[in-house]
Amino acid sequence: MSEIPALATNLRETLIRVVRRMRAEPGPPIARMAILNRLDRTTGAGISDLAAAERMRPQSMAQAVRELEDDGLVSRRPDPDDRRRVVIELTADGRETLRVTGERRDTWLAGVLERELDDEERRQLEQALALLGRIAEA
Amino acid sequence: MSEIPALATNLRETLIRVVRRMRAEPGPPIARMAILNRLDRTTGAGISDLAAAERMRPQSMAQAVRELEDDGLVSRRPDPDDRRRVVIELTADGRETLRVTGERRDTWLAGVLERELDDEERRQLEQALALLGRIAEA
DNA sequence: TATTGTTATACTCTATAACTATA
DNA sequence: TATAGTTATAGAGTATAACAATA
Numbered sequence: 085m086s087e088i089p090a091l092a093t094n095l096r097e098t099l100i101r102v103v104r105r106m107r108a109e110p111g112p113p114i115a116r117m118a119i120l121n122r123l124d125r126t127t128g129a130g131i132s133d134l135a136a137a138e139r140m141r142p143q144s145m146a147q148a149v150r151e152l153e154d155d156g157l158v159s160r161r162p163d164p165d166d167r168r169r170v171v172i173e174l175t176a177d178g179r180e181t182l183r184v185t186g187e188r189r190d191t192w193l194a195g196v197l198e199r200e201l202d203d204e205e206r207r208q209l210e211q212a213l214a215l216l217g218r219i220a221e222a
Numbered sequence: 223m224s225e226i227p228a229l230a231t232n233l234r235e236t237l238i239r240v241v242r243r244m245r246a247e248p249g250p251p252i253a254r255m256a257i258l259n260r261l262d263r264t265t266g267a268g269i270s271d272l273a274a275a276e277r278m279r280p281q282s283m284a285q286a287v288r289e290l291e292d293d294g295l296v297s298r299r300p301d302p303d304d305r306r307r308v309v310i311e312l313t314a315d316g317r318e319t320l321r322v323t324g325e326r327r328d329t330w331l332a333g334v335l336e337r338e339l340d341d342e343e344r345r346q347l348e349q350a351l352a353l354l355g356r357i358a359e360a
Numbered sequence: 361t362a363t364t365g366t367t368a369t370a371c372t373c374t375a376t377a378a379c380t381a382t383a
Numbered sequence: 384t385a386t387a388g389t390t391a392t393a394g395a396g397t398a399t400a401a402c403a404a405t406a
Contacts, residue, residue, distance in 0.1 A: 194230040212350030
């Protein structure tokens with residue numbers, strides 16, 4: 085096994101390449117898709133909640149949400165219990181975009197996973213995603 | 223095990239979060255570090271070679287290399303055998319930056335790998351990086 | 361004609377700073 | 384004082400289009 089610093093470098097450089105490759109596929113921008121997907125499995129989230137979940141600054145999330153709202157994919161309503169907060173929700177359009185375009189976005193990736201990897205490798209990859217999730221939270 | 227489309231979505235969303243988290247650490251921009259690192263283990267690479275290796279467009283790589291050159295971290299010399307090509311090389315400053323600042327860039331990540339993961343998990347992660355590399359090449 | 365590289369331009373993504381409103 | 388959110392601005396990262404030079 086590699087030394088830990090070498091593993092860290094390898095991790096950083098491999099991930100940046102894969103993300104670049106994913107971004108190159110046609111479809112809606114991946115950062116936006118991630119927000120729509122998260123809203124689809126969350127209820128009552130505000131800007132700060134979304135920012136924390138996606139590991140970005142609230143200001144960055146506010147701008148992303150504003151753009152999604154401009155495109156009619158999300159809506160915001162005030163939280164009656166805490167008038168500082170706004171609750172972000174998917175619109176019908178947002179849900180449709182997630183369903184249709186979201187599938188298209190991952191068509192290439194799913195195809196690669198099916199063609200290039202076998203069952204055992206996909207299982208290994210899925211387990212590694214749990215580890216990567218822990219790293220992102222650290 | 224998840225269905226393949228779900229795994230694809232999980233992969234995309236997990237990786238974007240981890241990369242965000244890595245980018246948030248102080249240090250030189252990770253895209254530049256990746257280029258310096260690659261030059262450190264490559265000889266005779268031109269713009270197109272680097273772009274292909276890093277899975278980005280030659281125009282994007284040309285700009286990145288120009289900025290690295292402006293900062294004195296890489297140099298370019300014409301290829302005597304093919305006058306269209308330029309060969310990109312690390313300067314002494316580039317090598318020093320890679321050594322000193324590069325380590326600093328990955329200090330956080332190496333610390334997380336050491337604290338949060340055990341030997342077996344690090345081994346799993348390393349194997350998964352090979353799979354991710356194959357995905358990036360696909 | 362195909363390949364290598366360049367410049368110009370624009371879009372995506374994210375951050376910091378400075379601010380308002382509410383708890 | 385602390386928290387939720389907003390707007391302005393800037394920087395990092397990458398792409399497409401249009402082009403020149405060489406193979």
